[in-house]
Amino acid sequence: xxxxxxxxxxxxxxxxxxxxxxxxxxxxxxxxxxxxxxxxxxxxxxxxxxxxxxxxxxxxxxxxxxxxxxxxxxxxxxxxxxxxxxxxxxxxxxxxxxxxxxxxxxxxxxxxxxxxxxxxxxxxxxxxxxxxxxxxxxxxxxxxxxxxxxxxxxxxxxxxxxxxxxxxxxxxxxxxxxxxxxxxxxxxxxxxxxxxxxxxxxxxxxxxxxxxxxxxxxxxxxxxxxxxxxxxxxxxxxxxxxxxxxxxxxxxxxxxxxxxxxxxxxxxxxxxxxxxxxxxxxxxxxxxxxxxxxxxxxxxxxxxxxxxxxxxxxxxxxxxxxxxxxxxxxxxxx
Amino acid sequence: xxxxxxxxxxxxxxxxxxxxxxxxxxxxxxxxxxxxxxxxxxxxxxxxxxxxxxxxxxxxxxxxxxxxxxxxxxxxxxxxxxxxxxxxxxxxxxxxxxxxxxxxxxxxxxxxxxxxxxxxxxxxxxxxxxxxxxxxxxxxxxxxxxxxxxxxxxxxxxxxxxxxxxxxxxxxxxxxxxxxxxxxxxxxxxxxxxxxxxxxxxxxxxxxxxxxxxxxxxxxxxxxxxxxxxxxxxxxxxxxxxxxxxxxxxxxxxxxxxxxxxxxxxxxxxxxxxxxxxxxxxxxxxxxxxxxxxxxxxxxxxxxxxxxxxxxxxxxxxxxxxxxxxxxxxxxxxxxxxxxxxxxxxxxxxxxxxxxxxxxxxxxxxxxxxxxxxxxxxxx
Amino acid sequence: xxxxxxxxxxxxxxxxxxxxxxxxxxxxxxxxxxxxxxxxxxxxxxxxxxxxxxxxxxxxxxxxxxxxxxxxxxxxxxxxxxxxxxxxxxxxxxxxxxxxxxxxxxxxxxxxxxxxxxxxxxxxxxxxxxxxxxxxxxxxxxxxxxxxxxxxxxxxxxxxxxxxxxxxxxxxxxxxxxxxxxxxxxxxxxxxxxxxxxxxxxxxxxxxxxxxxxxxxxxxxxxxxxxxxxxxxxxxxxxxxxxxxxxxxxxxxxxxxxxxxxxxxxx
Numbered sequence: 009x010x011x012x013x014x015x016x017x018x019x020x021x022x023x024x025x026x027x028x029x030x031x032x033x034x035x036x037x038x039x040x041x042x043x044x045x046x047x048x049x050x051x052x053x054x055x056x057x058x059x060x061x062x063x064x065x066x067x068x069x070x071x072x073x074x075x076x077x078x079x080x081x082x083x084x085x086x087x088x089x090x091x092x093x094x095x096x097x098x099x100x101x102x103x104x105x106x107x108x109x110x111x112x113x114x115x116x117x118x119x120x121x122x123x124x125x126x127x128x129x130x131x132x133x134x135x136x137x138x139x140x141x142x143x144x145x146x147x148x149x150x151x152x153x154x155x156x157x158x159x160x161x162x163x164x165x166x167x168x169x170x171x172x173x174x175x176x177x178x179x180x181x182x183x184x185x186x187x188x189x190x191x192x193x194x195x196x197x198x199x200x201x202x203x204x205x206x207x208x209x210x211x212x213x214x215x216x217x218x219x220x221x222x223x224x225x226x227x228x229x230x231x232x233x234x235x236x237x238x239x240x241x242x243x244x245x246x247x248x249x250x251x252x253x254x255x256x257x258x259x260x261x262x263x264x265x266x267x268x269x270x271x272x273x274x275x276x277x278x279x280x281x282x283x284x285x286x287x288x289x290x291x292x293x294x295x296x297x298x299x300x301x302x303x304x305x306x307x308x309x310x311x312x313x314x315x316x317x318x319x320x321x322x323x324x325x326x327x328x329x330x331x332x333x334x335x336x337x338x339x340x341x342x
Numbered sequence: 343x344x345x346x347x348x349x350x351x352x353x354x355x356x357x358x359x360x361x362x363x364x365x366x367x368x369x370x371x372x373x374x375x376x377x378x379x380x381x382x383x384x385x386x387x388x389x390x391x392x393x394x395x396x397x398x399x400x401x402x403x404x405x406x407x408x409x410x411x412x413x414x415x416x417x418x419x420x421x422x423x424x425x426x427x428x429x430x431x432x433x434x435x436x437x438x439x440x441x442x443x444x445x446x447x448x449x450x451x452x453x454x455x456x457x458x459x460x461x462x463x464x465x466x467x468x469x470x471x472x473x474x475x476x477x478x479x480x481x482x483x484x485x486x487x488x489x490x491x492x493x494x495x496x497x498x499x500x501x502x503x504x505x506x507x508x509x510x511x512x513x514x515x516x517x518x519x520x521x522x523x524x525x526x527x528x529x530x531x532x533x534x535x536x537x538x539x540x541x542x543x544x545x546x547x548x549x550x551x552x553x554x555x556x557x558x559x560x561x562x563x564x565x566x567x568x569x570x571x572x573x574x575x576x577x578x579x580x581x582x583x584x585x586x587x588x589x590x591x592x593x594x595x596x597x598x599x600x601x602x603x604x605x606x607x608x609x610x611x612x613x614x615x616x617x618x619x620x621x622x623x624x625x626x627x628x629x630x631x632x633x634x635x636x637x638x639x640x641x642x643x644x645x646x647x648x649x650x651x652x653x654x655x656x657x658x659x660x661x662x663x664x665x666x667x668x669x670x671x672x673x674x675x676x677x678x679x680x681x682x683x684x685x686x687x688x689x690x691x692x693x694x695x696x697x698x699x700x701x702x703x704x705x706x707x708x709x710x711x712x713x714x715x716x717x718x719x720x721x722x
Numbered sequence: 723x724x725x726x727x728x729x730x731x732x733x734x735x736x737x738x739x740x741x742x743x744x745x746x747x748x749x750x751x752x753x754x755x756x757x758x759x760x761x762x763x764x765x766x767x768x769x770x771x772x773x774x775x776x777x778x779x780x781x782x783x784x785x786x787x788x789x790x791x792x793x794x795x796x797x798x799x800x801x802x803x804x805x806x807x808x809x810x811x812x813x814x815x816x817x818x819x820x821x822x823x824x825x826x827x828x829x830x831x832x833x834x835x836x837x838x839x840x841x842x843x844x845x846x847x848x849x850x851x852x853x854x855x856x857x858x859x860x861x862x863x864x865x866x867x868x869x870x871x872x873x874x875x876x877x878x879x880x881x882x883x884x885x886x887x888x889x890x891x892x893x894x895x896x897x898x899x900x901x902x903x904x905x906x907x908x909x910x911x912x913x914x915x916x917x918x919x920x921x922x923x924x925x926x927x928x929x930x931x932x933x934x935x936x937x938x939x940x941x942x943x944x945x946x947x948x949x950x951x952x953x954x955x956x957x958x959x960x961x962x963x964x965x966x967x968x969x970x971x972x973x974x975x976x977x978x979x980x981x982x983x984x985x986x987x988x989x
Contacts, residue, residue: 350923351920351923354919354920354923355916355919355920358913358914358916358919361913362913365910366910387913390912390913390915391913391914391915391916392915392916392917393916396916405916405917407916411916
């Protein structure tokens with residue numbers, strides 16, 4: 009389809025309590041820059057149920073306009089309801105570009121919507137820019153397990169859509185919102201929703217792990233040697249108020265639940281501090297944590313690739329380093 | 343094609359075994375050795391893939407494949423876990439060959455499918471405290487009594503005895519006729535009078551339990567006689583010739599793994615300012631190890647190929663087992679030497695391989711017995 | 723039950739190395755494998771077949787002629803029949819064009835194998851990592867979708883899918899026909915059996931070539947029919963210049979680390 013405006017949309021995914029998922033608000037940051045270069049407005053699209061909090065957040069973090077779809081059928085995510093809603097909004101307003109957070113739901117919704125609109129989609133982007141000459145979005149994303157980066161364009165189809173990894177961009181500082189708020193009276197019939205949630209089993213493996221929102225992560229890899237090897241890691245995490253992460257090697261060995269996995273086939277994280285213990289630093293792991301502000305690596309192999317990305321690297325036995333570090337932190341914090 | 347001995351099916355069987363060994367066995371091997379326990383679900387997995395029925399006829403749930411298929415599997419599995427090969431070799435040779443060679447259709451129907459599916463184990467009781475290589479000097483006796491035989495005696499070093507449902511027992515039915523008075527019986531381990539001796543604490547291949555089997559006035563029904571009366575010794579010797587190729591193949595796998603580990607280690611370990619492998623004395627050791635391994639491969643593959651083509655290969659099988667075991671032990675010993683102090687540590691795989699391979703020149707016909715067979719063929 | 727599993731042959735990305743001098747991918751000698759997530763999809767189908775033995779599993783792949791090796795691998799594990807979509811006009815397709823070709827292929831294979839009750843895919847391929855082709859194929863077919871599936875069971879006219887979500891697991895009910903994409907479950911997929919492997923070695927795999935789909939819209943396939951294209955590729959820059967700490971003993975190292983992190987106000 010043709011774009012009707014030069015506007016850039018950010019789809020703001022909501023939680024069931026009506027708050028915005030972080031990634032939607034994060035994406036307003038690059039959205040502002042891109043909308044500016046494209047000469048259009050930055051529009052947040054909020055779909056959910058009882059979404060005042062999410063609308064407020066979008067307003068405070070830079071949206072020029074907010075389109076709101078609010079209804080009970082959007083409380084729990086379903087592909088059908090969300091795809092119908094988002095497609096009809098796009099057809100009505102005709103934005104030139106759209107960003108969607110690459111959460112599980114975002115990656116479920118994105119291709120469904122782009123295919124229905126017969127346009128291009130670039131998945132799981134880690135960098136965004138606007139090509140100065142053509143005004144096309146330059147979507148940059150990892151491929152081949154993070155070994156290669158590719159920049160993708162979608163020159164002749166609109167809107168150009170991309171899903172973007174959580175944690176890549178930082179939320180802007182909150183300001184007083186002055187966005188135009190447009191409430192769309194849009195509803196999806198129950199019969200059009202072809203999936204039903206039969207059961208919700210929270211806490212996979214008995215733990216709720218919020219790696220993506222964590223400010224500090226302490227991760228363990230093959231070098232911890234076994235499930236009991238995570239004890240000093242948990243102790244340090246407790247002292248720091250941090251979340252425990254793990255490499256694929258440790259998860260595959262069954263030492264810790266999959267919910268803790270950081271990397272290409274796990275979570276992508278962007279904490280302020282990432283402490284990698286006994287993790288060699290396979291490219292697949294680096295792909296998941298390279299957005300960290302500060303990386304500390306503790307490994308007995310001085311040639312481990314993790315040291316290439318570490319700001320602070322300790323060559324040594326983690327079982328001797330971690331307890332001392334934990335004690336020092338406890339002492340300092342009283 | 344990587345070798346004139348193997349076709350596409352052999353290669354894909356080898357690839358499957360290699361993949362299974364790397365993914366499933368390699369992570370378990372150290373614990374299996376340490377805890378002296380092999381996980382039964384892994385035995386089932388091997389059964390599901392078909393490894394336990396490679397040489398069992400198709401009508402009894404097996405695959406009816408040739409000796410070279412068996413060689414491929416044994417060689418690849420032994421690279422990562424020698425204990426695992428015992429489950430495969432037992433199922434394909436010692437547990438079943440006596441029945442396949444001499445059993446009645448009813449016996450085959452009764453005993454083979456359970457072994458192929460990994461649900462039942464059958465031990466092989468030939469060796470006795472005073473009858474090792476000289477098996478014909480055994481003292482276990484079976485005396486006919488109505489429609490039963492009464493068995494008395496003691497078998498030793500019996501692999502898998504404590505977990506087996508049956509034990510194949512060779513016993514004298516006609517003591518004055520020596521080797522020509524020995525018969526083969528399938529003994530249900532739950533019969534009154536059957537018991538296992540103490541757990542044998544072994545140097546290597548520790549994941550499979552080994553013990554004595556003690557027979558005290560065990561009454562065995564006549565249907566349990568395998569093959570003809572007094573012809574059991576021939577059956578035992580034929581069974582062992584299948585086993586010989588299996589052990590030889592294991593040696594190839596363990597030696598190949600040792601060389602791979604040694605190459606990797608000597609590339610990475612720096613001493614006197616350069617990697618170990620850049621020292622010519624070390625490189626020459628590697629060259630010799632690799633050459634001997636390939637010579638052993640030639641003997642083993644050729645013997646298997648001859649068997650598959652219906653040729654008489656007793657001498658070739660003995661040469662293969664003799665050379666592969668002796669060369670394998672030497673190669674693994676040298677590989678351990680190249681690891682220096684690390685090789686002496688239980689943390690390193692090479693230490694386990696060193697212990698696992700040692701028995702290969704002892705069991706299923708010691709190197710000396712193989713030399714008797716080889717020279718016997720030369721001098722007759 | 724009639725299940726189609728879509729699979730892709732991919733380079734084993736864990737084996738890919740970077741040429742340190744030219745700063746490019748070294749693809750030579752990298753083994754080709756069945757995309758692991760597609761393997762989980764095949765395992766999910768096989769588990770349904772374990773419980774419902776009259777299930778037929780058909781596998782479909784799009785790729786060069788060498789991709790028959792991946793299909794044969796699937797036959798050796800659990801599939802009953804395999805088809806390869808391979809043609810020069812299909813090359814260079816992005817996910818939208820690929821899913822459109824696969825949609826045409828599904829229709830064609832259904833003429834030969836009967837209608838599929840369910841289509842299973844991996845959640846993504848490990849070379850492209852897009853996770854798009856599954857949902858796009860569902861959209862072309864007009865089927866409901868469930869993504870991030872872990873396992874599925876048939877319950878009357880419904881498929882019950884355990885789905886991984888950020889907070890745990892949901893059980894989703896969806897009526898046939900439907901499309902499910904799978905992620906890594908807690909178990910490993912089954913191994914092939916020797917019997918199936920040898921049969922697969924001898925299997926003939928029908929190829930659906932350029933002329934297999936007379937009604938296909940040729941403006942929607944291949945490089946020219948793809949809305950997205952790759953502008954450039956590059957190897958990610960490594961971060962350098964970190965501080966290495968290796969004191970006489972581990973305790974001192976830990977203390978030095980603590981001091982540095984404190985001094986920089988990181989902790």
